[in-house]
Each structure stands twice: as structure tokens, then as C-alpha cells.
Amino acid sequence: MKFKNSLLVVTDMDKSVQFYKKVLGLHVIMDFGANKTLTGGLSLQTAETWKDFTGRSDISFGTNNAEVYFEEDNFDTFAEKLEKLDVEYVHSVKEHSWGQRVVRIYDPDRHIIEVGENIKVVCKRFSDSGMTPEQVAERMDVPVKFVNACLR
Template identity: 80%
Template sequence: MKLKNPMLVVTDIDKSVEFYKKVFGLHVIMDFGANKTLTGGLSLQTVETYKEFISASEITFGGNNFEIYFEEDNFDKFIDKLKECDIEYVHPVIEHSWGQRVVRFYDPDKHIIEVGENLKVVCKRFLNSGMTPEQVAERMNVPMKFVNACLK
């Protein structure tokens, strides 16, 4: 058994492709018309065909029970880029207790997208601020092995 990729049902496949291209730089690598696979393995499926696949008369969006997660090395630059996009935020940038900054927002069909600061970047940020490796491990609640790997 092998997990292939997540698939999102979308109301306007061209609008969704453009969104993921503009915000994340993803491109179509397989185009089957009603289904498109983007770089990174994300697939999009038209709502009309998906209704047929599952024999449903209605598909609901915006359930807030699922998200797609991305990590970004240059988090501040990405946040600046979002300011140029028409984004509906779930919440602004927050910092979790382990120090990782994240932002959540909706795609055009109200699927939640989370973008988090790369955890190795978080670790290096703490180390560069003068924290000892032991303090970083405690602050981030990660094993010393992770912190030591970040030192390399």
C-alpha cells in the first residue's frame, strides 16, 4: 500500500490552479481535464465529476476539519508575498509554544492551508539568538538529536 497524494474537490479548477500557482509556485504536471495534479503531489478534482464518483447530489465546503500543510524556509518573505494576494485568513501569523510561526488561510473553496516556518529554521533561529542546544531542545520540546542535526 502506498499513499499517492491528497486530492481537493474544487468548484473552479482553473481558478484553483491559478491560486496554487500564484501563492505556492505549484504547476500542473498531469492534466486530465477534470483532474489536475500539481507539483508536490497535490491533485484537484472538479466538483461535478466528484459528485458522480461518490454518487452524491451535494458537496459541502468550508468544514474546517482538514488542512494542507506547507513548510517555508523564508517565512517572513512568504508572509510579505501573501500581502500581494487576495487571501482570506483563518488567523494571522501566530507563534506556537514550541516557537514555530504559522499562518492559516483559505483557498478559493475554503480548504484550510497552513504554512509553517521550517522547524530546522526555528531551531537555528533559537541557536543564533544565543540559546544553548539544551535550551533549544527544551523550548521546542524536541530531542537533542534534532538540535544537533540542525547544528550541522
């Protein structure tokens, strides 16, 4: 068994493709009309065809029970970009207890999209502030071996 990708059901394919392109910089790499695969492996499927495939008409949007997660090397630049866009926030930028900064937004169908600071960048940020690898490991609650691997 091999995991291939995630699929989100969308009500307006064009609007969703534009959102993922404008906000996250993703592009369509496979276009099957009612199904499109974006860079990174995220697939979008029209609600109409999803209902046909599954035989179900009870599709729920905006249930806040799952998210699609991305990491960004240039988190500050991304956060500034978001402020200029018309996006609905689940929450603005916050820092988790392990030091990673994240923001969560809704896509046009109210799927939660999380964008987090690349975890290697978090390690480097702490190291650059003068922390030893042991201090970084303690701060992030990860093994020193992980920190050292991130700092290579």
C-alpha cells in the same frame, strides 16, 4: 500500502490552479482535465467528476475540519507576499508554543491551507539567537537529537 497524495475537490479548476500557482508557487505537473496534480503531490478534482465518482451530491466546503500543510524556508518573505495578495485569512501569522511561526488561509473553496516556517529553520533561528542545542530542545519540546540533526 503507500500513501500517494492528497486530493481537494474544487468548484472552479482554473481559479484553483491560479490560486495555488500565485500564492504557493505550485505548478501543474499532470493534467487530466478534470483532475490536475500539482508540484508537491497535491491533486485537484472538479466537483462534478467527484460527485460522479463517489455517487454523492452532498459535498461540503469550508467546514474547517482539515487542512493542507506546507513548510516555507523563507517564512518572512512569504508572509510579506501574502499581505500583498487578495487572500482570506483563517488567522494571520502567529507563533505556536514550540516557536514555529505559521499562517492559515483559505483557498477559493475554503479549504484551509497552513504554511509554517520550516522546522529546521526554527531550530537554526533559536540557535543563531545564542541558545544551546539543549535550550532549543527545551524551548521546542523536542529531543536534543532532533535539534542536532536539524542544525547539521
